[in-house]
Amino acid sequence: MVKIGILGVGTVGASVARILQENADIIEARAGKKIVVKSGVVKDLSKDRGVSIKLSDDPNDVIDDPEIDIVIELMGGVDEAYTLVKKALEQKKAVVTANKALLAYHRYELQELAGDIPFMYEASTAGGIPIIGALRSGLSANHINAIQGIMNGTCNYMLTKMIHEGADYQEILKEAQDLGYAEADPTFDVGGFDASHKLLILASIAYGLDAKPEDILIEGIENITPTDVAFAKDFEYAIKLLGIAKKVGNKVELRVHPTMIPQESMLAKVDGVMNAVMVNGDCVGETMYYGPGAGGNATASAVIADIVDIVRGNSGPMLGYKKPLESGLTLLPKEEIRSHYYLRMSVDDKKGVLAEVTRLFSELDISIEAMMQKPDIDKDACVELLFVIHECEEKTIQQAIVELEKLDVIHGKVGMIRIEQ
Amino acid sequence: MVKIGILGVGTVGASVARILQENADIIEARAGKKIVVKSGVVKDLSKDRGVSIKLSDDPNDVIDDPEIDIVIELMGGVDEAYTLVKKALEQKKAVVTANKALLAYHRYELQELAGDIPFMYEASTAGGIPIIGALRSGLSANHINAIQGIMNGTCNYMLTKMIHEGADYQEILKEAQDLGYAEADPTFDVGGFDASHKLLILASIAYGLDAKPEDILIEGIENITPTDVAFAKDFEYAIKLLGIAKKVGNKVELRVHPTMIPQESMLAKVDGVMNAVMVNGDCVGETMYYGPGAGGNATASAVIADIVDIVRGNSGPMLGYKKPLESGLTLLPKEEIRSHYYLRMSVDDKKGVLAEVTRLFSELDISIEAMMQKPDIDKDACVELLFVIHECEEKTIQQAIVELEKLDVIHGKVGMIRIEQ
Structure with a gap:
């Protein structure tokens, strides 16, 4: 006994x-x-x-x-x-x-x-x-190329409702709180911190990489607007809060943020409070693990x-290895992470604005993949400009956002969501 | 070493x-x-x-x-x-x-x-x-309620093409053979035998149940017609070759057959040569495992x-237990398996035929959930009758098929696909 x-x-x-x-x-x-x-x-x-x-x-x-x-x-x-x-x-x-x-x-x-x-x-x-x-045993033959996980049920529930029912962020947060899916102070969940803890655990097993939550890129779902949701639907994306670990050369990038992913990907199909983790290994290819991410039972x-x-007697070494896994692997500084980006900004509805914005992109060597304009339902005499930006470094897009927000023709904050293909 | x-x-x-x-x-x-x-x-x-x-x-x-x-x-x-x-x-x-x-x-x-x-x-x-x-270790706390698996890549590739591209069975079999996804003699795959071997292995771990392929219900995908595919699409089903193990009281049913499942279920979204196994446990609820089912690497x-x-030193007992798992569990005889059914039959396009068919259903206590009629593109003066049948026993539906095929107004074989909700 x-x-x-x-x-x-x-x-x-x-x-x-x-x-x-x-x-x-x-x-x-x-x-x-x-x-x-x-x-x-x-x-x-x-x-x-x-x-x-x-x-x-x-x-x-x-x-x-x-x-x-x-x-x-x-x-x-x-x-x-x-x-x-x-x-x-x-x-x-x-x-x-x-x-x-x-x-x-x-x-x-x-x-x-x-x-x-x-x-x-x-x-x-x-x-x-x-x-x-699965990571400690089932995939032990593999170098892990990437992990992408929906690891917070609260966020996935809210994003699912926002996408499928057009619910507004505040309204759905209230509902999630009433249902007991979100805490009175929801920051730990909606801010991406909960998912970051889980990502760090998986990254340790996959890469033997030591990092703390403070070291990695973490963004929550708080700033997603109905415009973003409509854009995602038009362009056949889902928006998911993903924890992403990816090996790029001898660096590993770790990040948690809302992400546009193609609707036809398996992860995009994971709805409601369910969780799923996609693991790509160099031998096995793409595998996914799906199920309930919370609940007592x-x-x-x-x-x-x-x-x-x-x-x-089957416990094995705690992190799945007895000596360092891949020597020389280090955390990619977050400003060097490369991604495609979606940008949203409310601008004066007048001539020359688009030229001003695109000139700024051009000066920063940012290349535009697509652009569209929508009426701004919240602000008179304004339109919303939406851009899809070709792959660039995080520090470049962050600089662009800072400089865009300084322009007189741009009102309020510039919204940004990363895109994974 | x-x-x-x-x-x-x-x-x-x-x-x-x-x-x-x-x-x-x-x-x-x-x-x-x-x-x-x-x-x-x-x-x-x-x-x-x-x-x-x-x-x-x-x-x-x-x-x-x-x-x-x-x-x-x-x-x-x-x-x-x-x-x-x-x-x-x-x-x-x-x-x-x-x-x-x-x-x-x-x-x-x-x-x-x-x-x-x-x-x-x-x-x-x-x-x-x-x-x-996952079954031997990750879910060891659970009584397994059910397993449903897409465990044959050849069949899933063919069914995906038939559903998404309207490809015909023979045409797509040829293509699968050319691509190396199907053998010259494809019977072992398309007949469901390969999947049955895998199902029996999983059922042993989940239930400790001993059975041989000969003991269980096995049907392949060879008889699926474009009419069946069109029906499935109209009624928002996917057709998948599933291996199913299900505990019903102290019996376990084991079966492999093409199955109509709701398009919005996670398994329905598993396309091409990929495999996936859904496991429902009494504590964990629904979990799914997805990835490549074949290939050298x-x-x-x-x-x-x-x-x-x-x-x-982490191998543990071969089937995951050291003494019998759930005593008293036995295999449900295949004729006692209960399911919903889709039936397709080509009938003379004349008065009284539907009455004759429904009278036969009524005599066998078979209850009709839905009925539709489509022109039979292969036979002049014939229409195809499609039925969705309420849950009944396998032996009842098999008897119905035998008796239907004896009717003069019915031409050729009656097609049948089981439906899982």
Whole structure:
């Protein structure tokens, strides 16, 4: 029999405890041993968790319990979780975590601390989808060319509604909050930060690359307008918040931002709260992993899969390698990332404006792939100019935006969405 | 260092040897040890394989070599492969195979023979997609409600062309043969037999169910007509050759057949030679795994993933469990499978025919969901009647077809395609 303790018995923790009981037979058949939750830790003991496990409000009751073999960390947050997980590893207890923030900041220290002690984190990225397993094991023969993932259900739900139903950003945010898909302060989700944590985890397995959220390009979906949505539909694009990791020579670019992708691509077809991660490997080609990115039971499915693998003795090295993966690979500075771009700007509806804008592009060596003009429904005497820009460097487009916004004929902010073909 | 020997150095075997050399650095970093192909076995030594490994035409040169730790079986076929794999296991050598036919007939004997010796077969099902790993590990917490897979690239390529380009079956078969997607004798692919082998493998992992291809419902795509394709488009269905495993109470139904599925489902969007497997688990909900189902490099990616897992010591029990999974689960007899159906029949274009057909349905307690009539472009004085039939048992619809074909007013065969919502 294997005994586990759960730090943090919220929605996911309660699901883990319940499923380990309800599906005990098949889980034991697959793991080869009975798995039992011995105890759990919560902050507030007075709240009913709907599970019949022994609860304590002192994490040490789990960590110091010599009978507990595996510690499941589901409390979230970075600092306290790190301290507790570290203590658990020092006591030679295996660790399973769903904590993406912990890993976004401490995965390399944790790998070092864990050594040969099993440390698993399937639930940290894309919920119930076994993408960590796919990258660590299923694709181990491959140099990873690229990863593109829809890894935030809140954003995907909102973008799906905006595209398919023409919903407005504020209106759909309110709806997502009412449905419990978005937090009262939605910044962590809609700002792309949640997705960036997951991207960093995947990039570590794929490339062995160390980076923190602060090091990479992160943009949210807050500035997408109905004009952008209409443009995307006209040009047969979907708009998705993607986490992208791409190897370019001996550099790796990492970025999270709303992205126009062709409607016929598989990722474009992933709608609502679902998640999906596309992985392109040099041997296998293009593969995709699709499923629910959140929810108590789906996340618990991933947590228990890790527990079963640990019990089987199948955990393997934490990040999937025992020595550095590809030496010489470094993070591409974000200003050097190259992309195609869509730009939107509201301009005075008068002669010479287009000439002024295109002259500015020309001075910056920016090449226009397409241009169209639309009436500005919000501003009288204005039109919206929409451009598709040929591939150029991030720093060039950012400079263009700064200079465009200085022009008198341009009103308000210039909107920009990156395009991936 | 781990040494491997390859039985059968064809396209996949040569890819395995080449990738193990070309990607040696990352594979060693991930596996923790250097992996080297010591020798290979081929039937015809005079043929150039484009690889620089020692070749022999005697399988015993690999199987009896005490230096070889892992035997890779890529020769295909059932009997000889079984004999050789058995010998390898008797010599305590780990085995990796891509041989779906071997597993469709001998997986339970092999599990017994292997015991604690690693036996892996990721490449046997859906090529480069790590679906075996997902089912054995990533979804181990789940009772599997259903599996639906597009697991034959030849059929999916042909059906995609038939749906999107209106191509005729014979014409597109010829094209698929010219492109090398279909064999000179295409029966194994277009008849659904290849997909049935893969389905049986997945069903063993999901349900622990023993069945042979002969035991299950298998139908191919040979009888799909342009009328069927037009109907599917009108009613917003795609037609896919699906392998379906579904738990209904304590029975499991297993079947392979062309299936009408809603165009908006993720599986409907899997086009061309690509494969995808949808797995519905009781905790995780719906997940899907997408990628190339064939090709030397994609299949080699899966073979090498297995080798890496064995070297890591992460192989686990062959079918994913150490004792029976769900006791009491048995195969649902194929005549008891329930489905919705589409029926097509060419009838005399005269009064009273529809009444005759509907009376027959009524006598068999078959309930009609929709009916439409189309001109029969092949037969003068005939029309085609198309029906959508409410859920009923397979034996009822088969009886209806037999009796319909006896009616004088009906000409030729009655076409039938099952519908999944």
